[in-house]
Amino acid sequence: MNVRILYLDDDPAIARLVQKTFSRSGHSVTHAEDLERALELLVADEFDAIVLDHYLRNMTGHDVLARLRAEGISLPVVYVTGSNEAEIAVNAIKAGASDYVIKSVGEDFLPLLLSAIEQSVDNARLRAEKARADEEIRLGKERAEALLAEVNHRVANSLALVASLIRLQTANSRSEEVKAELSETQARITAIAGMHRSLYTSHDVSRVDVNIYLANLVGEIGSSLASPDRQINLSVEADPISLKSDRAVSVGMIVTELVTNAFKYAYPDTGGDIRVRLKRCSDAQALLTVEDDGIGMSADSLPKGTGLGGRIIKSMAASLGAGLSYAAAAKGTVAHIPIDLEPISLT
Structure with a gap:
């Protein structure tokens, strides 16, 4: 040397x-x-x-x-x-x-x-x-994140197109039962598309700001299920909470199913309110709540429809924490889903 x-x-x-x-x-x-x-x-x-x-x-x-x-x-x-x-x-x-x-x-x-x-x-x-x-790693990470953001963008756009096609098919269907099933399918696809949209607009392509995601998701659900016959008021109140993408989509699917059920069954003859809340209880846990002031449900009531929505809710709620429970309420239905918050690595 x-x-x-x-x-x-x-x-x-x-x-x-x-x-x-x-x-x-x-x-x-x-x-x-x-x-x-x-x-x-x-x-x-x-x-x-x-x-x-x-x-x-x-x-x-x-x-x-x-x-x-x-x-x-x-x-x-x-x-x-x-x-x-x-x-x-x-x-x-x-x-x-x-x-x-x-x-x-x-x-x-x-x-x-x-x-x-x-x-x-x-x-x-x-x-x-x-x-x-270190600089090469940083540049490689930036390129990978840009590529992943583009993939999420394309997936979100593709899913939005699928949801639009289902919406057209729903409008052309003559069967009310088929229309209901297609609307639920459209809402589920919308939930997943919204998660991908949140990822490509986020600074961290592995995590989702759930408060922003839920606000957009509930707005889209309300637009897709709106009916001139009933006035349903949807509201979202969520603390700033970040989750990994797989857990965020579980939250989105749960909210989609519960809000859709409330649309269908809580107010059969009149309008009313449906409220979605996400509150941080501690550093380790948050609580997701979906509630309405409708006719309520009995503890031994059988699932309506195919029961697929209920199975989706229970499975995904169990993956997030302690699982789904219903709180006693003077009127309406109050669903609670605890969410275990994973620690965020600083490295």
């Missing part, structure tokens, strides 16, 4: 000795007697390391270190001092020197200096390689 060294020392004799000794190891040494000459050489040529003597004319090596950093020069600096005061070397390290060597008249000074230089250069190269690797 050929190391290009800038030796800053006002003693030309020691500089010549270093040049002669280090050249035997294949290293090149350029001498500068003062800071201004050193700065000129740093602009004109390339170096791997700087050797800096503490005592210079009209300044100390500490002053030089401050100037080098102010100029944006980040080459490794090996500090040389003849002083036995440890404070000088410690202050040099604090000021940015990578290592220090005590200047002595013994034979071990130059080998120690060469070892310090080579080690400092190796460490600097390792840091530079790590920085390049």
